[in-house]
Amino acid sequence: MTTKKNGPTTKKASKPAAPAPKTAGKAPKAQETSPQYDLIIFGATSFVGELVAEYLLETYGVGRELKWAAAGRSRNKLRDMRSKLGPAAANLPLIIADANDSASLANMCAQTKVVLTTVGPYALYGEPLVKVCAKTGTDYCDLAGEVQWIKQMIDRYEQDARASGARIVHCCGFDSIPSDLGVHFLQQTAMERFGEPCNHVSMRVKGAKGEFSGGTVASLMNVIKEAKNDPELRKQLSDPYLICPDSHHPDTRQPDANTPRYDADFRSWTAPFIMAAINTRVVHRSNGLKQAEYGKDFTYSEATLTGRGVKGRLAAYAVTGATAAFMVGSAIKPTRWAIETFLVPKPGEGPDQASRNAGYFDLRFKGKTKGGAKISIKVTGERDPGYGCTARMMSQAAICLAQDVSKLKGGFWTPSTAMGTPLIERLTKRAGMTFEELDA
Numbered sequence: 222m223t224t225k226k227n228g229p230t231t232k233k234a235s236k237p238a239a240p241a242p243k244t245a246g247k248a249p250k251a252q253e254t255s256p257q258y259d260l261i262i263f264g265a266t267s268f269v270g271e272l273v274a275e276y277l278l279e280t281y282g283v284g285r286e287l288k289w290a291a292a293g294r295s296r297n298k299l300r301d302m303r304s305k306l307g308p309a310a311a312n313l314p315l316i317i318a319d320a321n322d323s324a325s326l327a328n329m330c331a332q333t334k335v336v337l338t339t340v341g342p343y344a345l346y347g348e349p350l351v352k353v354c355a356k357t358g359t360d361y362c363d364l365a366g367e368v369q370w371i372k373q374m375i376d377r378y379e380q381d382a383r384a385s386g387a388r389i390v391h392c393c394g395f396d397s398i399p400s401d402l403g404v405h406f407l408q409q410t411a412m413e414r415f416g417e418p419c420n421h422v423s424m425r426v427k428g429a430k431g432e433f434s435g436g437t438v439a440s441l442m443n444v445i446k447e448a449k450n451d452p453e454l455r456k457q458l459s460d461p462y463l464i465c466p467d468s469h470h471p472d473t474r475q476p477d478a479n480t481p482r483y484d485a486d487f488r489s490w491t492a493p494f495i496m497a498a499i500n501t502r503v504v505h506r507s508n509g510l511k512q513a514e515y516g517k518d519f520t521y522s523e524a525t526l527t528g529r530g531v532k533g534r535l536a537a538y539a540v541t542g543a544t545a546a547f548m549v550g551s552a553i554k555p556t557r558w559a560i561e562t563f564l565v566p567k568p569g570e571g572p573d574q575a576s577r578n579a580g581y582f583d584l585r586f587k588g589k590t591k592g593g594a595k596i597s598i599k600v601t602g603e604r605d606p607g608y609g610c611t612a613r614m615m616s617q618a619a620i621c622l623a624q625d626v627s628k629l630k631g632g633f634w635t636p637s638t639a640m641g642t643p644l645i646e647r648l649t650k651r652a653g654m655t656f657e658e659l660d661a
Contacts, residue, residue, distance in 0.1 A: 256333045258288045259623040263318060263329065263350065264339035265291035266298040268571040269364070271305070272612035273337065274313075278306055280616075280651060283313050287620065290314035292329050320346045323353060330359040337619040338363045342440040344370040344447070351378055351389065358385035358631070360622045364394040364615060366499040367440050369447065369454055372464050375633045386631040390639045392503050393618040394611035395602075398636050399584055399654075400424055400500035400523065401507055402645055403600040405637035406656045407588050408515060411596050419588030419596060420516035423476070425487050426494055426525040431580035431605035432572050441495075445551040462509070464502050469509030475501070476522040481537035486587050489526040490533035492540035497523035503635050510638040516591070526585075571608050580605030587661075595661040603653030613652035621647055 262277075264270045274291055281287040291313055293299050299315045306313070318329040320340050330336060330353055340346050343365040354361040355378040365371055371391050382389050392398070408418045448454045457463055461475045484491045494500075501521055508515040527536035550556035571577075586598040602610040618636060625643040636644060648654040 256331070258290050258314070258333040260287075260335040260337050260619045261290045261292050261316060261329060261333040262337050262339070263292045266293045266295065266302045267339045269608065269612055269615075270339040271302055272577075272608060273339065273616050274302065274310075275306060276612050276616050278310055278313070283310060290316055290333070292316040292318045294319040320349055323349055326350050326353040327357060330354055330357045333359065334623045335360040335362065335619045337615060339615075341365065342443045343367055344440070344443055348374065348377075352381075355379075355381040355387050355389060356385060358387045360388045360390075362390045362393040362615065362618050362622060364396075364611065365391045365440070366396045366496070367444055368463055368499050368502050369444060369457060372457065375464060379633050382631045382633060384631070388622060388626070388629055388631060388639055389633045390618065390622065390636060391633070392499065393615045393636060395582070395606040395614070396496045397500040397503040398614045398618065398644075398648075399582065399600050399602065400496075401503050401635055401637045402641075402648070403584060403586050403598060403656070404504050404515075404521065405507070405641055406600070406645060407586050407596060407598040409642070410598065410658055411588060411590060411594070414596065415590050415592065415594040417590045417592060417594075418515050419590050420519050422515075422519070422521050422586060422588040423484070423486065424500075424521075424523045424584055424586050425484070425489070425491065426523075427583045427585045429580075429582040429606055431582070431607055432576075442551045442557065445548060446557070449552045458498070461501055462505055464506045465509040466506070469505075469513060471513075471517050471519075473518045473520060475520055478522040478524040479541075481534070481541045483534075484524070484526075487526060487585070489529055490537040491524035492527050492537040493544050494523045494525045495544060507635045507637045510635065572605060577605040577609040580609060582606045582610070585659075597659040597661045599655070599657050599659050601655045610653065614648065614654075617647040617652050618644060 262270055262273050265274050277287070277289055291299055291302065294317065296315065296317055303310050303313050303315065316329050316332065318325040326349060336350065336354060336359055338347070338350055338361070341364065343363060344367045347363065347365065347370065351361065351374050353359070374389070403424060404422055407422060411417065411419050448458060462470045478491065478497060479493050481490065481492055500523055504521050508519050513519070525540060527533045527540060581604065582602050584600045586600070588596045604610045618640060621640045621644045626640055629639060645656055649656065
């Protein structure tokens with residue numbers, strides 16, 4: 222594996238994905254015959270689902286080297302979606318499946334290696350499909366950012382997934398592929414250069430342009446609503462190791478990035494990053510699944526850079542205040558109604574193509590080893606993070622599951638432990654992302 226400074230980096234898959242926990246079984250997948258599709262988009266008529274279909278059509282066509290289909294509960298809406306894609310999609314297979322109908326979900330799963338689902342909020346609609354996939358040995362990926370729901374799914378269905386061979390991978394969009402794979406890339410590079418991992422890593426959002434997706438907002442507000450009257454849930458949500466394997470629950474204190482502060486490493490003021498609540502948990506789960514490869518004393522934080530000097534400080538306080546106001550407002554019924562009605566996109570809504578194409582994100586990672594060596598990484602993506610780039614990331618994650626990681630055992634994985642370097646290679650070649658080392 223090689224590294225390259227100040228330019229896009231392409232790496233060979235020098236290290237396999239993390240091994241399954243010792244309790245993982247070696248049973249073959251429950252599917253007895255080879256499915257006819259590599260992947261099926263479930264929720265293909267949603268806003269993001271249509272973007273995934275559009276991307277797959279443009280990149281792979283229909284019925285060629287990638288076999289894929291579109292699924293949803295309404296035949297008419299599926300036909301409308303296919304017509305909107307144009308003549309090239311005329312032969313795109315359509316499958317009827319309903320999130321509340323387990324028989325239809327099982328029928329869908331029997332036809333594919335991987336189900337890619339955009340049907341959220343997942344805490345409200347996602348469990349039946351996870352259950353069916355875990356029991357039938359069907360691989361699965363989603364865009365979930367609801368950490369409390371992910372914890373429930375792991376607790377309820379991981380043994381089924383291990384037994385059937387199903388690989389379940391949550392968080393395959395902007396939350397949390399750039400964070401999880403960014404740390405993976407940084408650690409691989411650190412091992413090459415220094416012979417040891419970084420036990421302290423920070424990610425800072427240097428720049429981003431785009432809108433939160435309606436589904437992401439709905440999921441976030443559902444978490445806030447659930448936590449309002451549930452002290453036990455609030456306690457769980459404050460645990461940085463909530464979704465880690467039972468064998469991995471260090472007592473290392475994690476950095477506080479929830480208040481305005483000056484970050485000397487980045488020479489900038491910082492404010493909270495709203496996606497940190499899910500991204501940090503995913504990164505810690507990856508470390509746990511990798512047998513504490515990053516270190517048992519590993520720390521990780523995320524925040525947004527707001528600039529230097531008085532201007533940067535004022536911006537940090539303004540962003541922090543706005544974030545706090547959103548969180549508090551979302552917990553109170555009258556203001557939650559106002560936010561949902563007037564301020565945020567609804568599920569199924571999103572920006573036009575010009576706005577999506579103008580979007581981007583630029584994330585910076587800094588790591589430090591126990592020996593004091595330092596490393597700096599940059600991860601970027603083209604297009605709106607929550608829509609255009611997420612559709613590409615999710616698509617390539619599903620294809621990677623279907624085609625690149627045949628030896629991975631069943632269970633609940635993260636993007637980096639399931640797919641790691643092979644997915645980085647796909648994202649750099651096919652999704653407009655870059656992973657590169659910078660001068661520390």
